[in-house]
Structures are given as structure tokens and as C-alpha cells.
Amino acid sequence: MNTSVYCMARTPEQAEVILLELKQAGFTNNDISALLPDRRGTKDFAHEHSTKAPEGATAGGIAGMGVGAALGWLAGIGALAIPGVGPFIAAGPVMAALGGAAVGTATGGVVGGLVGMGMPEFEAKRYDAKIREGNILISVHTESGQQKDVAKDVFKRNNADDISTASEARVH
Structure with missing residues (x-):
């Protein structure tokens, strides 16, 4: 059975x-x-933050936060603005889940996206x-014990x- 394993990192360095x-x-x-809060001001988006990642301004901002090299290889790095919640930086499969949550769910925002992933x-x-x-949420999709x-x-x-596991929601 597919399971996700979750944890929280306290610092960008620990997440890296x-x-x-x-x-x-x-x-x-x-x-x-x-998934991490986007603590950069809008002015920071316009500045390059020493990175070689090809993802542009978002990856540049992430590198400025100290998690650029590690996040640079993850799929779908992007900034999300979830109404009523604020801006986030997401990478990997959580990006799609939260993109759907941003459109609007009964639970709302980050909670709705995580519940939708099976948490x-x-x-x-x-x-x-x-x-x-x-803090920075890290999740890993696993297919075996x-x-x-x-x-x-x-x-x-x-x-x-906060290390935990949850069975992943099935996609039909």
C-alpha cells in the first residue's frame, strides 16, 4: 500500500x-x-539570489532562503497564494494538491490539500x-514498508x- 511519511524541519538548513x-x-x-511559507516580500521576487537553478525567480528566492540546492531538483517548484492563508513555496506532488486546494475546498488551504492527499x-x-x-513540511511517497x-x-x-505516516488517497 502506498504511504506518505511526513515530518517538520525547523530550519532551511535542516530541510536541506x-x-x-x-x-x-x-x-x-x-x-x-x-512546503514552506514564503517569507520574502514582493520586492525580493525581483532580485536574483545566487542560484544556478533554472527555475527562475522562485528558485532564486528559495536559494536565498538556504534550501535552493535541495529544492532545485524537486519537480514543480512554485509560489502559491492560497486565499486567506498567504503565500507558500511548494515543490513536488504537494504542489498539485495545494493548487487544487487554492481553488477552494470545504476545509480550505493547506489543510484541505493535505487531507486531499490522505492525511x-x-x-x-x-x-x-x-x-x-x-517550519518546513517534508513528505515522501513510499511504496513499501x-x-x-x-x-x-x-x-x-x-x-x-512530528514524524508521521498516512495512507495515500487513491486517485480514480
């Missing part, structure tokens, strides 16, 4: 190490998602609060907070 270790463990950019609502609300405080254990080990080894 976790993302790079997940990549070294064999997870692909389609397996890993990251229990109470956990989604807890993660949402932590993201708003500046062994992959799930590897992801959890990477999170634990790097002192990540």
Missing part, C-alpha cells in the same frame, strides 16, 4: 540536509514534496499551524519533528 539524504537514499523528485484532518491542522510558524522505514530513519537521524 533531509532532502539531500532522501535523494541519496534513492527517492526521486516525484516522491518528495516540500487525517487533525494532523493536517497541526502541520498547517507549524508551517505558518515558519522498507521505503517507509528508510524515510523515517532519515527524518529521525536529522532530528525532524
